[in-house]
Amino acid sequence: MGETTPLYVRVRKTRIINLKANFCLMKDDDSGIFAKYYDQIYLNMKDYQKEATIIKDVIRQLEKKESKTLxxxxxGTGEHLKHLSSDFQCTGMDINRNMIKTAKDKVPNAKFKIGNMIDFRLKEKFDVIISLFSSIGYVQNFKNLVKTLENFHKHLDHKGLAMVEPWLFKKDFRKDSIGLTTFEDERLKLARMGTTEIVGSKWFIFLHYLIGEGGKIEYVREVHRMLAVDNQDYIKAFESAGFRDTKFLRENLWDGCRGLFIAAK
Ligand SMILES: C[S@@+](CC[C@H](N)C(=O)[O-])C[C@H]1O[C@@H](n2cnc3c(N)ncnc32)[C@H](O)[C@@H]1O
Incomplete structure (x- = not known):
């Protein structure tokens, strides 16, 4: 009552305060929430079986020798591997131990490792390396992107293939867009809203969860720090990592696909 502040001022203040709050208070993406509710959020949105079938078809079309190891x-929670493990000897790698724990339960015939894609070291080499649904975006900057792709190159067998679904390109950033995802069953009610900001070469995703479970509602915030670059930067990074014939497939591979880089060793 008695409020005379024009609406636009209040909106501007809220935005400034929120931005500060975002940077100061938000937990990083290791809060556990992302892994805990990952499948509830994404299994309704994505058809992993269809994506895995397309990946398999692309591998069979482009491989120079029969690919056996992947x-x-x-x-993440191993959804692509679940549908690839009858065709390939599969290994999954993720930095988040909770993701790996879920993936191991889901895909008992695959091997799993916890590691950072920028500097992991495995004894084996592979015929195919995939990195889907923008996992590579988490490397945060161009230097790390090159290091990561060099690492992929090192872990590929002769004539092996790397297939990378990138994070959104910087040119496609939509200011003021807000994402909303909901999930509901008899045990859990979940709403997640997200905003994004680009600051320099970093792309921040601020996620706000309302989680209703066991008669209580919890509010959790989380920030994901992503890479903000464009298509040609990925191509440059593949080339400096030693790959050849880097292609970018943009046609509708699957719903919501962010395109797919394919490069050969
Ligand atoms: C958006 S999820 C995609 C998961 C899965 N590929 C899918 O399609 O559902 C991104 C994944 O990348 C993992 N990740 C983030 N940074 C990583 C890093 N530096 N090394 C390895 N994994 C990482 C996260 O833990 C998360 O599981």
Whole structure:
């Protein structure tokens, strides 16, 4: 009552305060929430079986020798591997131990490792390395992107293939867009809203969760720090990592696909 502040001022203040709050208070993406509710959020949105079938078809079309071994970097909860493990000897790698724990339960015939894609070291080499649904975006900057792709190159067998679904390109950033995802069953009610900001070469995703479970509602915030670059930067990074014939497939591979880089060793 008695409020005379024009609406636009209040909106501007809220935005400034929120931005500060975002940077100061938000937990990083290791808060556990991302892994805990990952499948509830994404299994309704994505058809992993269809995506895995397309990946398999692309591999069979482009391979120079029969591919037998496959590494999924940033494998999350193992949904792609679940549908690839009858065709390939699969290994999944992720930095988040909770993701790996879920993936192991889901895909008992695959091997799993916890590691950072920028500097992981495995004894084996692979015929194919995939990294899907923008896991690579988490490397945050161009230097790390090159290091990560060099690492992929090192872990590929002769004539092996790398397939990388990138994070959104910087040119496609939509200011003021707000994402909303909901999930509901008899045990859990979940709403997640997200905003994004680009600051320099970093792309921040601020996620706000309302989680209703066991008669209580919890509010959790989380920030994901992503890479803000464009298509040609990925191509440059593949080339400096030693790959050849880097292609970018943009046509509708699957719903919501962010395109797919494919490069050969
Ligand atoms: C958006 S999820 C994608 C997961 C899975 N590929 C999918 O399609 O559902 C991104 C994944 O990348 C993992 N990740 C983030 N940074 C990583 C890093 N530096 N090394 C390895 N994994 C990483 C996260 O833990 C998360 O599981």
């Amino acid at each position: 590494l999924d970097v940033g494998c």
